[in-house]
Amino acid sequence: MTRGISRRQALAAGSALLAAPAIVEQANAQSAFDWKRFRGERIEVTVQLSPRGQLLQRGNQEFEELTGIRCGIEVVPEQQHRQKIIVEYASGRPSFDVAELSLHVNKRQVGKARWNTDIRPLIQDANLTSPDFDFADFGAGMVQYATQSDGRMDSLPAFADYFVLYYNKDLLAARNVPVPTTWDEMYEAAKRLADPGRQITGHVGRGLKNANMVLWSSYLLGTNQRDMIDGNRQLITDTPDAIWAGEMYKKFLRDVSPPGSIGFNWNECQTTFMQGRAAMWVDGIGFAAPLEDRARSRVAGKVGYALVPKGPGANHHCALFGAGYGIPEASRKKGPAWYWIQWALNKQNQLRFLTTGAGVPARSSPFSNEEAIASSTFPREFFQTLSASARIARAGLPEIVPVTQFRDVLGTALTNTISGADVATELRRATAEFRPVLEQSERES
The missing domain is CATH 3.40.190.10 (Periplasmic binding protein-like II)
Incomplete structure (x- = not known):
């Protein structure tokens, strides 16, 4: 890698x-x-x-x-x-x-x-x-x-x-692939854009535990559920919508991302995209400057910017x-x-x-x-x-005190799915593990 x-x-x-x-x-x-x-x-x-x-x-x-x-x-x-x-x-x-x-x-x-x-x-x-x-x-x-x-x-x-969709204009144009507006469209586009002979994948994203939570939350924000805790300050990360987001995360990281993505944080993703070896990348807009640096980036002047895709639910938000x-x-x-x-x-x-x-x-x-x-x-x-x-931004993580532990526990579950673990099982286990941590924190607030 x-x-x-x-x-x-x-x-x-x-x-x-x-x-x-x-x-x-x-x-x-x-x-x-x-x-x-x-x-x-x-x-x-x-x-x-x-x-x-x-x-x-x-x-x-x-x-x-x-x-x-x-x-x-x-x-x-x-x-x-x-x-x-x-x-x-x-x-x-x-x-x-x-x-x-x-x-x-x-x-x-x-x-x-x-x-x-x-x-x-x-x-x-x-x-x-x-x-x-x-x-x-x-x-x-x-x-x-x-x-x-x-x-x-x-x-x-x-x-x-804000989390946005970065895309390589040349790669999409070469395959006549339109900029996707839904996660399903993006997954199908990523499969079409893959070029193994040139070591190009259709997508790159964070697979490393903790860091990966912000990608999973981007999927979740396109469902009917847009929060990870409910109005009673209870954890809700094992709902059908949360599991759908986990399944989408697993598909993208396992099927259309580079080998070794399980260890990717933002810097590995950025390097891969800068070298022209990934067609699409969803991450924070704050990483745009190096992509446009012609002295360092092979894709400078070729980067497209778009809203994060929409999921199957009524909501369409990007992580803030x-x-x-x-x-x-x-x-x-x-x-x-x-x-x-x-x-x-x-x-x-x-x-x-x-x-x-x-x-x-x-x-x-x-x-x-x-x-x-x-x-x-x-x-x-x-x-x-x-x-x-x-206009569509919404907090990408819950406002809780033990947020780092939350990212570790749920992030580990998501990382496990890249290795083949069942999404629903992993999210239910992680939710059960973290729920008493959150409840204790809320009692002390």
Whole structure:
């Protein structure tokens, strides 16, 4: 099996794209707001290693010159970052004043412990919030995603990651295969597109336990069931719809994916697709930048973007993941920290996220900047798919505290099916195993 490139290598593929010129004028320079109020202060910021984190790290001097605040910004690989911030939050003495929060992993855990400051009062304080901030520009769905069940918004939504269908335009055109709109169509298309003699498969997807849950949930979101826990906070991952999603997962991974897919995470999938050895791939839109890097990708300029296919049910959703930036309650630098968040998620930086493929902004205004979109490296189809995905997006994982254990237990069951295990049996076993874990967690909430 060809090994996938590292996360650092993959993200570096988009580095050249991150130097896009500023399109939005510096409205802040025209404002009477006192950006120098906290001059001389120093704050620490921790974010995940990603095109977004790299963009903000490179722009740090801009923030320091605007505010007079010195900022230490560290960029940490995703899994290590999630572990780091939880350990430090729990210690009661976090080393950071701003932290990136994976809403699909840590939202409920951080909310339950009330580790972060409620940002709404900061937004409403005219002495602390620039009149150019424009909170109404943040999409309602992302604001809801960043809001806890008790109404506190303990992070400001930063970006969304929608699951989309990537496809190789040349491979589909060569076989006269239309872009599929249902999972059944996609499976049949994948069989037609396979070319064993050239080591090309019709599909590539995550088979590794834990990582594979987000692909399975993409199938589930196209059924009559769109949640993994019901209104009573009970686990429902062994229903007929859940089993259908498991059967579809098994078919794709066993029948039309590369050998060794049982060990594939996003990086192996990305490498396979970049090399032109898979016709279709369903995954997060945040991986688009390396695909369009002509120095690294064999499919640059040949990538098509489409909505995830629809299943047999009444629903048609794409999986939504995302992050926000929060301020620890324990921080003594809440004012300067809030200044950094305002800068990091201003309209200009959010537009840079969009036009460079670094991520889908939580703000709405970037999508209406026709000049920036027209000059972007990415094709118009990319932006059209993002806009359409925003209308059908739904959380791709349940908002629970033991979400990592959930992904491990259910993910192991799905991985077992790739080896031939019965789907219904595996999902029932995994659901029974995890149900008391969830019930205990809910009692403690």
